[in-house]
Amino acid sequence: MKYSGWPDPGELVVGKIDEIEDFGVFVDLEEYEDKRGLIHISEVASGWIKNVRDHVSEGQIVVCKVLDVDESSQQIDLSLKDVNDHQRSEKIQQWKNEQKADNWMELAFGEDVTGEQYGAIANELLAEHGSLYDGFKQAAIHGEDALERTDLDDEEIEAIVDTARENVSVPYVNVTGYVDLENPAESGVDGVREALQAAEGNGNVPDEVDLEVSYVGAPEYRIEVQAPNYKTAESELEASADRAVAAIEDQGGDGEYHRERRTDDE
Incomplete structure (x- = not known):
């Protein structure tokens, strides 16, 4: 730009x-x-x-x-x-990042995007995040929430988020979800334990992903994932929850995945 x-x-x-x-x-x-x-x-x-x-x-x-x-x-x-050397290196990196963001804009909206549309979208990202690159980076990490205060329409936001999640690499992304595991069957606590082991991946989680399952309060367990990018983090989080739910159902119990922690009155 x-x-x-x-x-x-x-x-x-x-x-x-x-x-x-x-x-x-x-x-x-x-x-x-x-x-x-x-x-x-x-x-x-x-x-x-x-x-x-x-x-x-x-x-x-x-x-x-x-x-x-x-x-x-x-x-x-x-x-x-x-x-000085530090200023030069920092500015060159910033400039290269903006060139990347230019390419992402083309990926998101096509080669035929008009100058007027490009300028309007770019100005919204600049106003909210200071640069095109940071706008895409925040969209990769936080999804639609990163753009909720802009005047972009739903289709434009979706295009930016989808492109960001496909192309932006950030140092690490942390995501959290919760799974409820109940097992009234004979296997009881042992069945829940097996479901938790399944959630942790039984040693099959990718090396670049850190996945941890912890107890919140019966029947709720927290799944925390740290990964190099949003897409991988979300994928591993959902896969972990799916494994836990499938394992507890195999034991004759019930499982449910949700993103927000339950409150006592829910």
Whole structure:
């Protein structure tokens, strides 16, 4: 996504070096539509510079600090030397993340999405989460809840959530569900124990998934899953509950899966 406005002084921007002159370097801004900035030779590097080309080259991607913006003269003054290594690395990663999010928007809404629709959806994600990437990331983790305060319609929300869950990888996602296990049959407590062992996967849970079953209060048990992404976490949670319910029913008992903890008066 490219912004139609102007960068602000002090902002870090990503650009591609387009032209090198003795007095400085012209940079096409990658995040802004039809915007070009100038790095004066004194802002390319610290100290005396004999040859600008010893420090930069055409086509190079750089991170610059915006020094000044003069919209009337269409001029943006930039600095390369005022950006440290940490800022450069962080900004480049942020820019790459936004490029990923651009691709996800295309996956979610198709190549034929109009500029107007794209802009409207993007603005909602930006307003709620600060960036397209973070909007998709939160949708992967929290589903529709991450977008409930936006003005997006149900179809748009569904498209974003589905795409996010298919494509966004987050460090870890935690999900929790509950299963009620009752066994009036002769197997009694032993039958419940077998159902809990089935819920834990009997050693067959994927290595990247941490699954734990704990006692809440008869007949309720909590299933907690930690996984690399939302889709895997939800899948493993439901599979665990299904195993427990099937096992207790095989014992002649009853089982029921639910996402919220029961209260005493339910």
